[in-house]
Amino acid sequence: MSNIIEIKKLRKVYGDGVELVALDDVDLTIEEGEVLAIVGPSGSGKSTLLNMIGLLDTPSGGEIWLKGQNITKASPKERARLRNKELGFIFQYHHLLPEFTAVENVMMPLLIAGMDKKEARHRAITLLEEVGLGDRLNNRPNQLSGGQNQRVAVARALAGHPSIVIGDEPTGNLDSKSSDMIYELLRKLNREMNQTFILVTHDMDMAEKTDRILRLVDGRIVCEMRREGDEFVSRDICRAD
Amino acid sequence: MRLTYDLGCLIHHEVIPLFELFVAKKHLVSRRRQTLLVVGAVALAVAITILFRSLINGFETTLNEIIFQFVPHVTVLPEGSESYIHLYKTLIETIWEIPGVMAVSPALSTTASFAHDDHVENVVLRGVVPYELNMISKIGIDYMVAGDLDSIQNGRRVALDQGLADELEVNLGDTVQVSFPDARTMSLVVSGIFDTGGFSTNYAYVSMETARDFLGEGNVVTDVQIKLEDIYQADEVASELEARGYNAESWQSQSGIVETIESRRFTNTLIMLLVIVIASFGIANIMNLLVLEKTREIGMMMAMGAAPKSVRKIFLIESGILGLAGGLGGCLIGYLIASYVNSLAIAISSGPSFSVILTFIVDPWDILAFPLITLLLSVVAGVYPAHQASKLDPVIALRG
Incomplete structure (x- = not known):
């Protein structure tokens, strides 16, 4: 398998005056088709790392390579294009556009990409059927439950066939039943389409279902565990903290 | 086939961007009351201006007729x-x-x-x-x-x-x-x-x-x-x-009366234009509110790959639509009122053998010019809020 993401000595420092180091020389390689969980306490830099990978934020130092291309200093326009083409986002809060129906929300990344409206609609309907919302196509977010909205968000994240799907606490607002459903959905899509999933989560049950778990503390990866069969094996020394 | 595809692309992405228009239209429709309010304000200002100008036109024409009967x-x-x-x-x-x-x-x-x-x-x-x-x-x-x-x-x-x-x-x-x-x-x-x-x-x-x-x-x-x-x-x-x-x-x-009418028309049109400018900048206000209200969603659109330029376009299109609708609505209202009053044939009399019919003469150029003026003004009014929206940092915007 080839490396889809390579991160070299990535740094992010916030604030002027009192500096806050959010990411401290992080090195990370993510393989294509991998399902990766990033865990760690609040403020450990999980979301910052995710925003860097998602090209939403720019690093203070180090390099990010996406599919063999150094995108560290890409222009805002190029980053927007890459986000649209290569990345799908699922956030803790669904962030659906409230005026638009489920199907219109799923169409959005496709319309941004310049796809024909009819074609986009067709693809959006297929995706919504796949996430089990075939009968909710024309409902707006306020007419859907939390779990349903999050499933629409999943469909939207997958609409443009992204190579990487990023989830920032994608099930953080859901009960355990909806949460399991979302995870199973993601896993199924991963198996079918070999998409790479990078999930930030507090939920250790979910993390333990992934292929690899990274533990971040104070902007450093302190522990990396890789699945081998049903067991997680720690590769590096996992510092007790 | 290839040619038509390219042409389609041109229409969708260059002249009328599909995604931007889609979002802009939805914003306007879903905020119906605010949209109607701001369009109504612009329309009212335009209608009053058009009516005033047509009244002067009518007055001038009548006066000319009278002048040329006696003078x-x-x-x-x-x-x-x-x-x-x-x-x-x-x-x-x-x-x-x-x-x-x-x-x-x-x-x-x-x-x-x-x-x-x-x-x-x-x-x-x-x-x-x-x-x-x-x-x-x-x-x-x-x-x-x-x-x-x-x-x-x-x-x-x-x-x-x-x-x-x-x-x-x-x-x-x-x-x-x-x-x-x-x-x-x-x-x-x-x-x-x-x-x-x-x-x-x-x-x-x-x-x-x-x-x-x-x-x-x-x-x-x-x-x-x-x-x-x-x-x-x-x-x-x-x-x-x-x-x-x-x-x-x-x-x-x-006869100094011609000059008097002309200078009257000029100063009053100037005042009316100021009213239109003020009404159009109501659009700037609405747009500012909209950008604030939609911050998270703008962040999400950016995460989905909407370029800053696209975000800017959304809000420019929205204010443009508001201005154009106001201008066209104002022309329609003005024209209808003028036609109605003309159909009543209200006589303003001064002496038994002498009376003037109150006449509005709507200048066709006004009907063309005012929607263009309000379109231009509203796009100008939308520039700042649209720029603010396009400058949002998606990470911060998503946090709301």
């Missing part, structure tokens, strides 16, 4: 310090040689005191030939309320204005005493009363002979009035007469 197009006056034009027959022949001359009416005009019982009034007394006067101002044809104008040819008779008759309390057949220093006092019988609704106040007409007797003058006149086929030829005719050594004035140089 001569060119007037020849005595030279310099002279009181009279002596060789006026030659002058009249010269005038008739000019192409486009429709009527020529010489007059011997003076001020006189009219007295009846205890009433005394200062009057402009003009000695005229009724037939010639009628060619200039149709007083004897359209504006007589009693008697007739031709009767002044029969000796010591006078036709006078209704207002003047009221002041003097005279009726047809009454006798007025006419006097003036250095003039021969005489009695004149009222043989005609006319009413032009204020355009001939204090005017009285007598025959040329009566006027000459009164002044004790010979074959002279004080002015010669000319009517032309084309009123805008007046300046040309006046200068031609000037070149031949006469003192001639065109209606343009005499």
